[in-house]
Amino acid sequence: MRRTTVPRIGYRLRSRLLALTTYALLAIVSFFVLLPLIWMVSTSLKVNADVFAQPIEWIPSDPVFNNYPEAYGRADFNRYFLNSTIVTVVATSLHVLFASLAGYGLAKYRFVGRQWLLIVILASLMLPIEVIMIPLFLTVRDFGWLNSYQGIIVPHIADAFGVFLMRQYFMSLPNSLIEAARIDGAGHLRTFFTIAVPLSRPALVTLAIFMGREVWDEFLWPFLVVGSGDMRTVPIGIQTFARAELANFPNLMAISTLATIPLVIMFVVFQRQFIRGIQATGLRE
C-alpha cells in the first residue's frame, strides 16, 4: 500500500466536511423520524374538521387544549392507570427479586447441574407468549385468574433475560466480599440481602427499569386475559377507546400523547439505565 501523507490543512478541511455531512444527515433523519410524533401532538390540538386540512398547520393557530380532558374523560383512564401501576410495580418487584436470587445462585454457588439449569432457563426464550398463548390462556382460566391482577402479573415473572443479566453481574462481583460475610457467620440469605443486593444496585435498577417498561407496555397478554372494563391496563384501555372513537382523530392523538409523555420523562431521567438495559437485554424485543 502506498503511504500517503495528507497535508495538515487538507486533513482539517476533510474532517470539517465529514462533521458537516454527519450533522446534515443526522438532522434529516431526525426530522423524518420525529415528524409522526410532531404530527401527533399537533393533531391533538385541532378540531376534527381540520385534521387533514391543507396545507398542514403544524402549530395550530387556535389550539384546542380541550381534547385532552375530553379524551381522558371518555373512558375510565384513572382506573386504567391505577391497574397498570399495580401490575407493573408488583410484576417488576417479583421478577427482580426472583431473577436476582436465581442469578446469585447460578453465579456464586457450584452445584451439580448448574450449567444445565442455566441452559434450561435460557431455553424458555424460545417460548414467547405468541407461541404459547393458547395453552397459557387455558391454564390461567383454569386457575380462575381471568380478569384478575394475578392473571395479568404472574406469567411476566418467568422471564429469562433478568436471570441472565443478574447472573452476569454477580459473576463480576468479587467472591472475597461474600466469603468475608460468610466467615463472619452470616447465613446464605442474609449474605445475599445485606452484601450482594446493595452491591448490585446498578444492575437491579437497570433490570427494574427495563422490566417495568416491558410490563407497562405489554399488549397481547392483558388483551387476552382482561375481559371487563375495570381490569383494563392502559394499553388495553387505549385500544378499546380507539375502537370506539375510530374517527375522532384529535381525541385519539390527545390520549396517545398523554400515554407517551410519562415514558419520555422516564427516558430522559433514566437515560443511562434505559440504554444500558437495551444494550444488555434489548436484543429480544
Added chain:
Amino acid sequence: MAGATASQGARGPLSDRLRRAWLGPRQPYWGLLFVLPILAFFVVFKFWQMFRAIRLSLFDANPVSPVETFVGAQNYLDLAGDALFLRALATTATYVTGTVAPLMVLSLFLALMLHQKLRGVPVFRTLLFLPAIVPIIIVPILWRVLFHPYGLVNEGLAIVDVAGPNWLSDSGAVIWTLIIPTDWRFVPLYMLVFLAGLQAIPEDLYDAAKVDGASMVQRFRWITLPLLKPTTLVVLIASVTFTAKSIVLPLVLTEGGPNNASATLSLFIYQNGFVFFNLGYASAASMVLLAIVVVFTLANLRLFRTDE
C-alpha cells in the same frame, strides 16, 4: 471470576466437584434453593405450556367443551392444505424480509453517525431514540391516521408528485403498513445495539491504521466491519425472530385485512384460537411458529456463547 473457572470446575468426578463447591461442601443445595422460586414459574408458565401446546395440536378441542378428541396429525395435515395458512406463512416471510433488510442498514448507518465524536451528537441520539419510547399500542393508532388516504404519508408523497395508494385497504400496499411502523419503532433500538458494538472496538486499532495511511473507507472495510460481525449477527437474528412473532400491528392496525393480505402467522394463531375457538388447529400452527423461533434463537444462543 467464579463463573470463568466454573466450566473447568464442572469436570472431574462428582465427589471432587462437591468438595470444591465454593461455599463449602455441606450446602451444595443452597445454590439450587436460590434458583428454585423462579424455576417454578418457568416450569408452570413456560415449559408445561409448551407440552400442553404440543398435546393440544394433536387434538380437536374448543374452549367451551371439556371434550377433546384425539385426531393424530390431522391438524398438521389440514394446515398443509390450508391456503390461508400458507398465505400467512408467505406474508410473514415478506414482512420479515421487508422489515429486517432496511432495519439492518438504517440502524448500522445511524450508529456510525452517532459514533463520531462530535459536539451535539448525544442530542441526536436522544431525538432518534424517541420512537422506541412510544408505547407499542400507540404505534398502530398513530400510523392508522398517518396512512389515511389524506394522511401525512400520502401528503408527503404528493410533494414529490406520487399519488399514494389507500394503504390500509389496498391488498398490494398493506404490507407496508406493517413494515414501515415496525422499522420506525425498532430501528432506534438496534441503532443503540450497533452503537454499543462500535464502542467496543478498541480505538488504537484505528490509530494504528491511520499511522499506516489507511483511508477512512479502508478502515471501515478492514476494521469496523469484521469486528462488528458478532453484533451484526445478533441484531439480524434478534430482529428476524422478533418480527416473525410480532402481532400487535396486524392485530390492531390492519386486523389481517384487506382480504387477509396482512394476516401474519401469529395473527393466524390468534384468530383460530380466540376467534374461531379451534384450539387444536391453532396449537398446530403455533408449533410452526415455535419451530421458526427455535431455529433462530438457537443460532442466537450460540452467538451468545461465542461472545463470552
